Amino acid sequence: MFETLLSGFWESLVEIPEFLEINYEATIQRFVDWFAATFDVIFGAIRDFVRRVIYNLELWLLAIPWFIFVILVFLAGWRLKNLTTGVVLGLMVVYIASSSLWEHTMSTFVIVIFSVIVCFILGLPLGILMSKYRPVEAVLRPILDLMQTLPTFVYLIPALMLLGLGSPAAALSTTIFALPPLIRLTYLGITTVPTEVREAGTAFGSTPIQLLVKVEIPQALKSIAQGINQTTMLAISMVVIATLVGFGGLGEEIYGALASGRRGVGQGFVAGFATVFLAIILDRLIQGVAERFDHSEGGES
C-alpha cells in the first residue's frame, strides 16, 4: 500500500512537468528565419558570389588535362624537395586520375584553395593585430582555444544558417574551422622575432609600418608558411565533413561508401586514398616553400 503510493509519487517526479516543455526548436527556427529574411540581401549576395567563384574555379581546373597536373606536381616536388619526392607526388596524381575520382578531387581541391585563401586574408592581419595589441590578444586567445575544442560538426550549423545548403556553406565552415593555426602561427612568428633584430630596425629609424613589412613579417615567414600548411590540412579534413551541408567532392564518395555497409569498403578505401594523397601533396609542397624561408644557421639558402 505504502509502496504503491511511493512509486506513484516517484513516477510523478520522473515525469517532466508540462510548464518546462519549451519548444526551443521553434524559437530558434523562428530566429533563423527572421535572420535569413532580414539579411538575405547580404548573405544572398555572398552566397551567389562564392558559388560563382567556386563554380568557375572548378571549370578552369577541369579544363586542364590531368597529365599537366602530374608534370607540375612532379616539378614542384623535385625543385622544392628532391627527385624522389617529385616522383612519388607525381605518382599520387596519377593514382587520383586513374581512380575515376578526378572530378570529385577537383571540387574538394577548389574548396580547399578557396578557404585557405580566405583564411590567409583574414588570418594574417588578425595574427599581426594580436601580436601588436594586448586587448586583441586577450579577446582572440580564448576564442581560438574554444575553437580547437569544439566538435567539427558544430561548424556546419552557422554556415547552414547563414548560407543554406551548398558549396558556399561548405567553404564557410571549412574556412572557420581551418583559420586558427594561421592566426596562431602568424602571432608566434612575429612575437618571436629576436629582440635585437627588432631593435636594430627601430634604431635605424624605421616607421612602425616599415618595421612590420621589412623586418617582422619577413622574419616570421617560415612560421606563417607553417601556419598555411596546418590550415590547409585542417581544410582538407573539413571538406570531407562538409558533405553534410550538401556539397559533393571526395566526402560524398566516402559517405556513400559508409552508407552501403560492407559492400562500400572498396569504394571507401579508393576515395580515402585520394583524400590522403591530396593532403600529402599539399603538405610536402607547402613545407618545401616554408623551408625556403628558413634563414637560421644550418637552414637552407
Next chain:
Amino acid sequence: MAKPVTIQNSSVVFGNHAQKKAAIELLDGELSPQEIRERTGATVAVRNVNLDIKEGELFVIVGLSGSGKSSLIRTLNLLNRPATGKTFVGDRNLLEMSKKELRRYRRNDVSMVFQNFALLTHRTVIRNVQYPLEIQGVSKKEYTERAEEAIRMVGLEGWEHYMPSQLSGGMRQRVGLARALTNDPEVLLMDEPYSALDPLIRREMQNELIKLEDEMDRTIIFITHDMNEAFRLGDRIALMKDAEMVQIGKPDEFFDNPASDYVRNFIADVDKTRILKVRSIMNKPAYIAKQGDRVKDTLEAVKKRELSFTYVTDENRKFLGYVTLDQLKRSRGKTIDRLINEDETVIYRNAFLREAWPKLKEAEYALPVVDGKGRLRGVLDYDVVVDALAD
C-alpha cells in the same frame, strides 16, 4: 660632422609605472640599487650619470656584466628612455624630440652596432647594409652605391650577395659595422661589438676599427667588459659599477690615480706599456698657426702664450712644419709661409708608446702627432712620456 655628446644626471629605471616612480624618489639617497630594488621592485640600471664626450672622441665605457653599460648607451638612440636628466647630442636634447624628429635623428645622426650582430637574417649582406638608407626613401642607385662603399670600407667586397648565415662571426660583425656606417652617422654606438668573437678575430677587428676611426670624423662610444680592449681603443674610458660611474679619464690616469681599490683591481691585469697609445697621453698644442697667417699675428699669439715655436698646418689641418719665435721676430715677410721648417719627424697617433719612445728620445723635445691623413692631432711631450713610462 662629429658631434659632442653630453649626458647630464641621467638615470635609467626598469619596472612598472608605480615602481619606477618610487625608485626615482630614492635615486639621490644613500640606498644601493639592490636595496632600491628590494624596496620598490624597480631595477635601477643607470644612476645619476654625467658624461661629457667630445666630438670625434673614441669613448669607451667598461664595466662588469649588469653594471648598466647597455642601458646607458641605449639612451643615446632612445632604445631606453632615461627617467631623469638630459641627453644632448650636439646642442639638441634627445628627450625633447617629437616622434618625427627622433626618427630623423635615428636615420641621419646616430647608428648602432649590436653585440649579437642583429642582422636581418632574411636579407643578403648588401641588402642589410642598405637598410638604413632604403627606409629613408633614398633612390636605389644611391643606396646601392653607398652600401657598396661601406662594404668596401669593412673589407667585405665580394660577399655582397651572401646570406648572413653563410658568414663567420667576424664577417657578420663587419656587416653590422658596415650597416652602421652607411648613413654616415655623427655618433656611432657600439655595444660590446666584439664580445661574441674569439680573441684572434677580436684583436683583428680592434685594429681595423682603429684604422677606420682614423679616417673618419665621428664620435664613437664603445662598450666592453674587457679592460684590455678598453685601453687599446679608448681616448678616454669610463668605468661603471652598480649603475654608477666609478672613474672617467684617459688611460694613463687610471694607472696614475685610480679612484678606488675597485679600479686598482680592475686594471691589475693590464700591461700598461703595451696598451698606452700616443693619442691617449698627447696634449693639444697650445697654438696652431695656419698657412697664410700674417707674421705679425702669429708672433703676437706665440708671445702671448710664452711659446718658443708653433706648428703650422694648411687649412685642412694637414701638418706642414713649425716656425720658431726667433724666425718670427727676425722676419720681414708678410706671411709665415716662407718661414716654415719642414719637419719629417712626426708620430702616428695610434702608435703605442713603446714604439714612439725611440723617436722621442732622439728628438729630446716635443714631437707633433698626426693621424693617418697627416692631419695634426696633438703634441707628445717628452716629460709626459717619461712620466707615463716611469712606473
